[in-house]
Amino acid sequence: MAAADNKIDALGQFELHPVLGPLGAQLHLSQSVLYMLLSSVLILLFLYLGMRPRAVVPGRFQAAAEIAYEFIYDMASDQIGHDGKRFFPFVFTLFFFILVGNYVGLIPGSFTYTSHIAVTAALALMVFFLALIVALVSQGMKFFGHFMPEGAPIAMAPLLVPIEILTFLSRPVSLSIRLFANMVAGHVMFEMFAAFTIMLGGLHLIGPVLGVAPLIVNMALMALELLVGALQAYVFAILTCIYLREATAH
Template sequence: MAEGSSIDALGQFELHPVFGSVGEALKFSQSSLMMVVTAVIVAGFILISMVPRSLIPGRLQATTELGYNFIHNMTLGTIGDRGKAYFPFIYTLFFFILIGNYLGLMPWGFAFTSHIVVTVTLALLVFFLAMAVSFRHQGMGFFAHFLPEGAPIVMAPLLVPIEILSYLSRPVSLSIRLFANMVAGHVMFIMFATFTIMFSSLGLFGDLLGVAPIVINIALMALELLVGALQAYVFAILACIYLQEAVGHGHHD
């Protein structure tokens, strides 16, 4: 927040224990709390909306089925028939990130996806799962990916290190993309909100000037809603692409 004429745009990302001494002892921060809330929202919404199991679905059931079909089609469309085994993981990953992004836009909310340790953990989970799937389906043939097909053997000393570096960079790019987008959006919110407060001290002229940051923040809110969904989709679709490579091209059950 503003302190004098300064803008502390990064203070919102500081972690603080919740639930008093118990939270402090357990290292349970607002980030941890929002993760639990996200899990409860995702699981609770599915359970509540699917209780009727109507042939003609109501709004809640239709929304859940829409989300289910969207992720199901994306997973199988990218990975293939073997994607059925990984659909629950992709479904959970997408909605965990989506709701986590949106909780950060709520009053007193906190976007745990704005912390690099969270996004790195999610990226490493995808990375090691894809690697395990690769060894399961391809065995030692997994290492053949580090020498592009058709490349001369004499080029191996140059190409193999490049391919290995490219492969190892996947969790880095995956995590930084989500982290950076969430941080940038929330920093912009604070900056323009602080401008509004600063302008308010200038009297009537300042009140008129203060309208502009408010309008910009409203536009930013709409943009962040889009970015939150887009980043969840990008994270999920890249996970599907990595798993598709892991199960092998052209393989079907």
């Protein structure tokens, strides 16, 4: 799919196409949906099979499931505060939906649904509206007071209020584009260097030797992407927690 006619098709990997035959076409199923489903099943398997022994002294698998639980639980309760427990399942779902999506996407030949702006924007808008609704319910009209920073002179209001509103509205934009751009960039780089390997590999005798260089780069990229995948999921989750804390704070 790459390097055909010495052209690198770095974006083809993000293309959606129908799956599962006529039924899939009718239901508008794409490989993206399949990978979301796969990720969800993996998350549930991880928890159910991990916690199956219900051991007091956990084995490795159970310890991993417990660490995952406690990591998000601590994040939610530390960041959100007294309401953290209420939003913990949501933050957990969000974090692992993104994390597993990022990681499953790293398997060569697979698809990364977090590299689609429509998906990340939907997630970001969900967080944005959830925080907005929670803020309106718990703070009422007082919520709009936050657009005027406390202690600032009233004369500055015409300048400050639009800035604050813009900042608030830009949250879903930054949230969605951060994840989307990171994933796209990583996978484009993979594709580029993989294509280099194939192109260099075709160069007469010296080709196979030269082709090793981009391969090594790709290996380093894989390490980087493992970091980025976790980091982006973490950033998304922690920003969600921060927005929810602001929404629940009185």
